[in-house]
Amino acid sequence: MATQHPRRSAKTVPPTPDVAAPAYAGDEARWQAVQRRDKAADGHFYYSVRSTGVYCKPSCAARPALRKNVAFHDSCAAAEAAGFRACKRCKPDQPPLEERQAQAVEQACRMIEQADAPLALEALADAVGLSRYHFHRLFKAHTGVTPKAYADGQRAERMRSRLPGSASVTEAMYDAGFNSSGRFYEQTGEQLGMKPSAYRQGGSGESIRFAVAQCWLGALLVAATAKGICAVTLGDDPDALVKELQDRFPNAELVGGDVEFEQMLAQVLAFIEAPERGLDLPLDVRGTAFQQRVWQALRGIPPGVTLSYSALAERIGSPAAVRAVASACANNSIALLIPCHRIVRLDGSPSGYRWGVERKQALLEKERAAKP
Numbered sequence: 001m002a003t004q005h006p007r008r009s010a011k012t013v014p015p016t017p018d019v020a021a022p023a024y025a026g027d028e029a030r031w032q033a034v035q036r037r038d039k040a041a042d043g044h045f046y047y048s049v050r051s052t053g054v055y056c057k058p059s060c061a062a063r064p065a066l067r068k069n070v071a072f073h074d075s076c077a078a079a080e081a082a083g084f085r086a087c088k089r090c091k092p093d094q095p096p097l098e099e100r101q102a103q104a105v106e107q108a109c110r111m112i113e114q115a116d117a118p119l120a121l122e123a124l125a126d127a128v129g130l131s132r133y134h135f136h137r138l139f140k141a142h143t144g145v146t147p148k149a150y151a152d153g154q155r156a157e158r159m160r161s162r163l164p165g166s167a168s169v170t171e172a173m174y175d176a177g178f179n180s181s182g183r184f185y186e187q188t189g190e191q192l193g194m195k196p197s198a199y200r201q202g203g204s205g206e207s208i209r210f211a212v213a214q215c216w217l218g219a220l221l222v223a224a225t226a227k228g229i230c231a232v233t234l235g236d237d238p239d240a241l242v243k244e245l246q247d248r249f250p251n252a253e254l255v256g257g258d259v260e261f262e263q264m265l266a267q268v269l270a271f272i273e274a275p276e277r278g279l280d281l282p283l284d285v286r287g288t289a290f291q292q293r294v295w296q297a298l299r300g301i302p303p304g305v306t307l308s309y310s311a312l313a314e315r316i317g318s319p320a321a322v323r324a325v326a327s328a329c330a331n332n333s334i335a336l337l338i339p340c341h342r343i344v345r346l347d348g349s350p351s352g353y354r355w356g357v358e359r360k361q362a363l364l365e366k367e368r369a370a371k372p
Contacts, residue, residue: 228282304371
């Protein structure tokens with residue numbers, strides 16, 4: 001049986017403002033808000049119904065009460081002191097529904113992350129007090145992926161961190177929570193960009209071509225595997241960019257760019273100067289399925305156009321997964337070609353950027369200036 005959410009006392013509810021909003025200052029205004037079930041009034045006041053003995057939020061969807069049976073209260077504590085109990089439908093003594101749902105998903109995410117073995121959907125739903133089907137829909141709406149896909153991504157992350165220090169690939173596989181070698185090899189090749197044995201050995205046996213150049217943004221490093229470009233990084237110190245690549249794959253064969261690679265580098269440099277011309281080069285994109293969805297959506301944003309994190313979440317069909325979208329942007333390792341710099345705050349101001357907010361601002365200004 002699903003466990004019930006524990007009842008929260010009035011002390012856990014955000015305090016009622018010292019001065020009620022002018023729109024809800026009088027009983028008549030409050031009654032009008034109750035009649036239209038005004039969500040904006042929630043938190044400003046509560047109303048009780050004498051005939052039922054309960055108190056509610058203004059937005060409660062319960063059957064309308066008669067005006068003569070209704071009284072108003074400034075807080076949950078005041079309503080309870082008057083002898084009323086919290087409505088079981090709108091739960092006025094608990095945080096808003098959206099917040100409770102987010103907390104439930106957050107709790108499930110932590111459970112998945114800390115579990116040594118995959119957790120059944122029923123177990124997760126039961127732990128947060130929701131039905132299996134409602135929990136599944138809610139989890140996907142907030143994270144952009146199903147609980148199973150999220151668990152797969154977490155196991156892949158653990159595998160990525162444990163492979164380099166493990167005694168064998170098999171040991172890392174079981175330590176990361178994979179109970180099937182078939183599932184392990186099915187998932188890891190795409191997420192690592194190379195065989196697990198090669199990744200464990202720091203990229204041993206893999207050849208990564210790279211080159212560093214100077215552009216108007218500073219030092220630029222471009223690296224590529226046989227599949228395509230796997231890194232585009234920016235900085236002030238060229239040597240630091242090369243060291244970062246070496247630290248990522250300490251045993252890979254890093255090869256200076258040949259003539260063919262130099263042509264690729266020239267294309268990237270030309271794209272930086274005039275992004276409106278576009279660039280069609282193969283990419284070796286490594287990440288979870290959700291991250292790749294975000295990165296693919298980023299590539300569809302034209303130069304001179306910006307989106308908020310919430311707008312990008314809506315574009316990929318996961319409007320509630322704003323935090324997950326922001327995390328995917330932060331983990332993008334291919335600057336410019338996957339243009340995470342085109343994601344800004346709701347007010348249009350630049351947010352954080354892996355390669356410096358100043359560079360982000362400069363990129364946006366240049367693209368806006370070139371926009372027809």
